[in-house]
Amino acid sequence: xxxxxxxxxxxxxxxxxxxxxxxxxxxxxxxxxxxxxxxxxxxxxxxxxxxxxxxxxxxxxxxxxxxxxxxxxxxxxxxxxxxxxxxxxxxxxxxxxxxxxxxxxxxxxxxxxxxxxxxxxxxxxxxxxxxxxxxxxxxxxxxxxxxxxxxxxxxxxxxxxxxxxxxxxxxxxxxxxxxxxxxxxxxxxxx
Ligand code: GRF
Numbered sequence: 001x002x003x004x005x006x007x008x009x010x011x012x013x014x015x016x017x018x019x020x021x022x023x024x025x026x027x028x029x030x031x032x033x034x035x036x037x038x039x040x041x042x043x044x045x046x047x048x049x050x051x052x053x054x055x056x057x058x059x060x061x062x063x064x065x066x067x068x069x070x071x072x073x074x075x076x077x078x079x080x081x082x083x084x085x086x087x088x089x090x091x092x093x094x095x096x097x098x099x100x101x102x103x104x105x106x107x108x109x110x111x112x113x114x115x116x117x118x119x120x121x122x123x124x125x126x127x128x129x130x131x132x133x134x135x136x137x138x139x140x141x142x143x144x145x146x147x148x149x150x151x152x153x154x155x156x157x158x159x160x161x162x163x164x165x166x167x168x169x170x171x172x173x174x175x176x177x178x179x180x181x182x183x184x185x186x187x188x189x190x191x
Contacts, residue, residue: 002029002187005077007085008036010119012043014083014104014175019050021180029187033075037062037087065092072096079187082141083179086118089141100190101141104179106171108153109137113146123164123171131158134167136174138182152182 004022006015012034019031034047034054047054053075061067068090082089082103089101105113112122112134126134135155142148156170 001027002078002190003032003076004029004183004187005033005035005072005075005080006031006043007080007082007089008034008041008043009038009086010041010043010084012041012046012084013172014179015043016046016050017176018081018083018180018183019047019052022184026180026184029078029184032077033071035062035071037085043084059087062087063090065090068093069096079183079190080141081179081183084119088143088145091143094141094143099140100186102151102183102186103139103141103146103148104175105137105139105146106134106168106175107137108133108135108155109139109146109150113137115145117146120164120168123167126158126167127162127164130160133157134171136171136178138179151186152178154178 008015015034022030031052034052036043036056037059039056044054080097080101107122112125133155135153137150138152139150140148154174156174158167
């Protein structure tokens with residue numbers, strides 16, 4: 001059974017959905033660990049409720065190769081999935097897990113990507129620009145913010161009266177539908 005680490009900083013709805021997906025629908029892999037850099041993040045409560053191990057690491061710990069790789073080794077992690085993780089992934093981890101670190105971004109990259117473009121800021125910008133569609137992007141993580149190779153994109157219409165909260169709800173539905181499945185596909189072909 002392959003082992004996944006989820007890195008998250010916030011609410012954790014994607015993390016919860018990925019954990020339950022692999023328990024119910026895909027027994028070839030499991031979420032072995034949630035790494036979180038914020039002690040107050042909702043993801044910790046969600047993972048705890050599901051009985052998934054969680055570790056809180058500071059930014060300094062995450063950027064420390066000795067500490068970080070010790071955690072990855074202890075949990076025998078095969079693949080890392082970022083889900084609302086707001087820190088940059090350190091270069092040594094990208095090197096160690098080449099092609100095995102995924103991120104989901106709630107826009108159609110390269111639109112609405114880069115520094116400062118996260119969470120509701122994205123959906124507010126999409127509404128302000130009167131975009132007719134938005135969507136999600138699942139991509140490999142590189143050293144450039146939101147810059148790695150794109151694996152999957154899908155879009156959803158933005159209606160003229162949609163608020164940023166309406167757009168966010170549509171995006172969450174797309175994330176829920178596609179992210180666990182794509183993680184499963186990538187992990188099935190990783191060595
Ligand atoms: C999601 O929209 C994800 O695409 C983005 O951050 C948000 C995290 O939401 N990277 P949650 O913490 O999984 O609820």
